[in-house]
Amino acid sequence: MKKSGTLMIKMSDHMDPHFSAQDVLRCNLCEIAVPPLYCDFCQIHLCKACVGEHLSDESTEHNVSLYRTRVSATKYPKCSKHLHKQCELHCEQCDIPTCVQCVSSGEHLGHKQVNIEKILETKKETLQIDLQELENSIYPKCQEIASDIPSQKALLVENSKDFTTTLNKQREIWYNEIDIIIKNLKSEFDEIESKDTMALNSQEDHITRLIDEVTQSIACVKKLLASNDISLVFEYKSRNAEFRKLPPKLVYSLPKFMPQRINSERINELFGHLEAASTNSEEEHCNTVDPSGAISSPPNKPLINEPRVIKDIDTDYGESDGLYSVSCLSDDDVWTRGQDNMMRLYSLQGDLIKSIQTNSKTRPQDIAVSSDGELVYTDPKDRTVNIVKNTKVQAVITLEGWRPLGVCSTSSGDLLIVVNSDDRKQTKVVRYFGSTPKVSIQYHAKNQPLYSSFGIKYISENRNLDICVSDYTASAVIVVNQDGLFRFKYTGPSSTTKGSFDPVGIATDSQSLILTADCGNHCIHIIDQDGQFLRYIDNCDLNYPYGLCMDTEDNLIVADNGSGKVKKIQYYIK
Template sequence: MMDPRTSAQDVMRCDLCETAMVQMHCDTCLVNLCKACVGEHFSADLSKPHKIIDFKDRKSTPLYPGCTFHDKERCEMFCKQCHIPVCITCVASDQHLGHKILKIMQVLVEKKEKIAKEKNELNETIFPTYQDIVSDVQNRISQLEKKYGDLSTAITKHGEDWHREIDKLVQKLKADVEEMKTTQLHTLQKHLDEVNKKISDINNEISSIDAALDSNDISTVLSVMPDVDEYKKLPQNILPSLPKFTPGRIQAELCKLFGTLSSISVRSEEHGYRIKTTQKSPEAASSPVIKQLLDEPQTVTTIHTEYGNLYNVACLSDEEIWTRGDITTMKLYSINQGSLLKSITTNSGYNPWDITVTNSGDLVYTDFWDRTVNIVKNEEIQTVIRLQNWKPLGVCSTSSDDLLVTMVSDGGKQSKVVRYSGSKKKQTIQFDEQGHPLYSSGILNHKYIIENRNLDICVDDNRATAVVVVNPAGKLRFRYTGHTPAPKNQPFNPRGITTDSQSHILTTDENNDCVHIIDQDGQFLRYIVCGLSEPWGLCIDTNDNLFVVKCRNRQVKKIKYQQ
């Protein structure tokens, strides 16, 4: 049965008589009373200073905690050193001598202010952040459902295509069998007809001989000349060879022929989400927004350049790009206008080999034949690095303003990556943990380089037909050697590399006229095609727009591939 004193369908009842309506409240004992029971409550314990107030005012008087050391004492003070409420007797004792004693109401106000701020933070920032996380995860679940549905549909469609092709193949093989059977039956029938004719001729011979034997006519007998020797030559034995059907090995090869699924990974990022805030801290400003890849990347604009062949592109800003081609001059173009803004010619008279832009906006280029790495400041070229016995290939500027340079030895037998701070060498990356070379050798090859957001170092090793990724310490993480099926089913041929805000690695594939997108752990995500032909260099702007060089077309395409 429901307690009538606390039932939501009844009024509050007196704690003593349990029948009358509550009208008063003892702030000392925390007891609800009717007016008739107030006297009885007083007389029940005369040792306490009972404070009786109207029931509606019961929360207006502070409820001081009882002292754990002195019975019947209330703690109206607070010891800051001991961090406990204390009564007047406690304060007078030696136990808290020299301690800072505060009024407990002051502590209460400060505590309420603190928890009010924490409540406000929970309401204003933390709770909305968790709501956003829920929305984000639900969105991913929805997208995952759709993409897995699309994947199953694609597999089903591919299976139907296979069934049609297999049906065609079965019909063709059966037709071939019928044709072979008809040919061999015709041969055997012809042979049978020839043998039957011989039998008929033999029967005729026997009949002529029988007639001669029964006749006394000398002329008739003399006219019979049986050709027995001719019939002793038996006809050839026709032995048709039946065709043999040799089925292919289904279990061993079918999966590879039909197509395979790449492996999946579910990464957990400890700092993947950020608390929402109305103030922009440096940390919040640098934290990446989670973006999704578009199902259909879109070409935003095309910039036409003035080269014979165009090789590299580097973003100076979201409005301007530097380019490098088959001449000694590097050119700066406006993205929106497509107009030429500036030209810089190498000091050596040799063609530059690769270009990058520093965090401060200075152009850096490598000069293979001059063995130098150069920086352009205020249109003045300064040589930063001059090599001996080595030639520079690719270059990139890192988040810490270092330069990462790929290089090859004069004889082409060795390759390595070197990190420079200014002109000072800081790190060399050349061999794996077993002492094997990380990068391919060869005198004239391209090894473009980029630093990922997670500080991995990614090299586009064209001669090895691989993307080689090492961690900041130079330890090999993985090699990416392409994905099948490729758009044109040609071997992987990387020609350029970049990374985006999501730590995706993007590399061009000249043979297949596309860009591969892989995650920071080397898992293939998808291709970008967008009408690319002979794609080479590429770069990313601050909004994750992709710029891709079309080598012989001398064009740079700006492509949107993320939401």
Template sequence: MDPRTSAQDVMRCDLCETAVVQMHCDTCLVNLCKACVGEHISTDESKDHKVVKFQSRKSTPLYPRCTSHNKQQCTMHCDKCGNPVCTKCLASSQHLGQHLGHKLSEILQIAEEKKDKIIKGVIELRETIYPTYQDIASDVQNRMSQLEKEYGDLSTAITKHGEDWHREIDKLVKKLKAEVDEIKSTQLQTLQKHLDEINKTMSDIKDEIDSNNIATDTNDLSKLFSVTPMANTCIYRNLPQKLEPVFPKLIPGKIQELGKLFGALSSSSLTSDKHGYSMKTPQKSTEAGSSPQVKQLLDEPEIVTTIDTGYGFLYNVACLSDEEIWTSGPNSTMKLYGINQGSLLKSIRTKSRNRPHDIAVTKSGDLVYTDNKNRTVNIVKNEKIEEVIRLQNWEPRGVCSTSSGDLLVIIGSDDLTETKVVRYAGSTEKQTIEFDDKGEPLYSSDSDYITENRNLDICVSDCEAKAIVVVNQAGKLIFRYTGHTPAPKNQPFYPQGIATDSQSHILTADYNNECVHIIDQDGQFLRYIDCGLSEPWGLCIDTNDNLFVAQLGNSQVKKIKYL
């Protein structure tokens, strides 16, 4: 072990390597004993050696050397040019000609500002960006564990289904299980590669932090100015895409026609969602409180305002902002109203001139509507209508925009025998939700409204089944809510519009009982909003948890405060 650097020994002079360090040359960054100071200075008399006590090391700034005037120190900084300048530069006519009117600053002041920027970048890398990548890596690892479990469950389901069959289907069972293993292996490889890339970036971030810390910890201004603040920090803010496995499902058949009816795996993939991750928020003090804010239900909900829309019947309402709402009725016109004045701000007609079946607003503020007669899902951008999805032999019904920017669409078959929820990224189908774990349909043919809860559960209003059907993000059934007794008008539960709030409450309009049900995210009834509503149909909730109720018969929108 080197005695000069050993933690078991005192620091020794860099020249004689025996005497204890007492002095330090801030110019050469050399540790010296008192006896070696003269020898050190005499070895290179061209330098202006700044020898100080060891305890005061790094106290003398090392000014950059001028690139135009050799050996001249740059003690000033030209703010406009962004370059250090020496006294000869300032005195030269050439420099004055180029820099006439240029503002000059003390280079030490600029150095401190630059150091502050670098330190801020290091803090962001260390406290925000790097922890975010840690979370992303953990998320990918969790998805890999989930992938193992899901494919294990899938293999078990295939095996159990195969037990009811005879020897003729053994080969088919093995084939399907081999497909599962192959898909699992492919997706695991993709996720592992994704994780390796994330770990590589995390390593680069740590290197960046270490490099910047060295630059800010030295008094060598040349090293300090070699660092560009925030350059790589901006690169690392662009978080990686989020890979989420879409798991195939066994679609069971009946024993007749073995090869056709035994079942096949649905499509699977690893979808890439650039909006999937968000930057980790640095921890705040407990005084800042947690998010979301806990809100209590009011004893008596309050109707804040009423807006007349002028439709013959009013079906749908969607919040564009806390000041504006979109509405739709029995014709092709969708109307935008200002909430405070109740004034009509804008009207848009559907492309096909059919009435919209449902409307929603995306995260970016664009209006989306479904045209079930034309079999399309459309988006309105800058008052121009773009067709996003066109279906064959299926018609779209309810639609909502998710927190990740996807669209969830309820679609029904033309013969009214099948209904499913499909997740789209643009026009690409990412996920299909149709059956429960027993292979039974989740939804009836009259499921019209859909929303995503804050916890990412998917909530569907199934009018024919007189139920609210809630599944998790993976499409597994969590619960069915079938109403609460006694109901305000003692009529059967007849759910229509559905919405969720910041507390993960689920609200649904009950047309028969002229009220709104509030249940929690686990399906437990909390209370009714029963404040003189007339034929409630569509619902939406703004960012302040105000409820908007579209009343079918009188075509009014009621704004209600209930939290």
């Protein structure tokens, strides 16, 4: 117990209501069992012998009555300025509890005061909505994902048995000549199975932790709903937005052994092959419950027939300066960079908010906005990646033998950097956590370079965690998964003549579509997450479009190099 003056609050008074029945009520001052009295203002139990001592504390008001006949009173917060007063009002302008003396003193002159119990009711309505979503949507979805994992594990085991049986039958026909092939295929299969099992185990651990957290949140919300302690209710911070983004549900295309008829001249080729397994993530989202009780699901947005410019602002970049990169700080403000050594922050009303000069006083190569809302830029001259905190430039990565080109900030808070060797013969993508390199991506599975050895390159992370690089020299967009395994190479739609595709800026949206600026053809390509061409944006008076980024509403922001303008383009139906 914790004692303050004559007020002692037992932890049992705040225990989960499902378990409080196991505790015997005791006087909060002397521990006598089953005290008959209760102070509504102090919210403590009292025996008859202790009432006098409790009432002698004149620092606060008291209202003692029989516990069995009491009417639960609201526990008002104490005023921070008038310690002996309770806050029974709430100032709407200041958004704080106030007491009558605060109001009468003129401190909140002209401000609207509301009965604080009305605020409590509003807060509890919000709590009730959160509880409804936690119990009816988020928790069942978590359970659904968790219940599906054992069956997928069983499929892996059963598929492993089928694979071994088929493989052994084929081995009886081929005998010793195929032992080496058998070993190679079994090793390949075991690696696939191991990765799939690890992926499922990882997801199982993740969803189990999430279920525990959701369960704790449910208990917390229920406890708050049962409490009249305004301070506790005001301290509540909803985690429902965090919980709504559920882990992806893994969907497997199981590997199968495909036997071939024997042909001694083509034994290696015709023995059979293992179809590559695929593990796709089906994004799971909880339905959102609004205050009216209506339920809505995340939309699958259709593309608009005619994309249109909804903002078109002039900048200070002229023809000699160029306008090469753009990155959203918010839906209203964007960072830009051109050919000079300044990076400029513009509002989408066309106002120049601030300018930052590079430390080297030479032009930056690319810019991005970090997960913390800070400007990041690459500087090939001094081989650094820099973060701007307020107006101070800090080098967080310094390279040796390599120069940074394109940069993007990932959903996990890492930085993806395209780097080029000093001799301009090698290019790779490196994932950094702070200043620490985590993953280096350079080669195709056949040990061939993924990227051209020099030239302009921009980078973006897709919503499905694929890494997308626009390679101007190779006239291609190269996409690998988060582990660096090659997925596809896009060189323009099939009707486009080879070499006429000039990709520069690249961005991805909430539907995992990939957009890249084709500067030489004055248009933007939209492709899906598997590299299939969907359409052009070529009707928005684009003049050598270069840098691209997305706002939170899936509007495309374009750095239009030829005109020096920043354009906001709507390409989804809203």
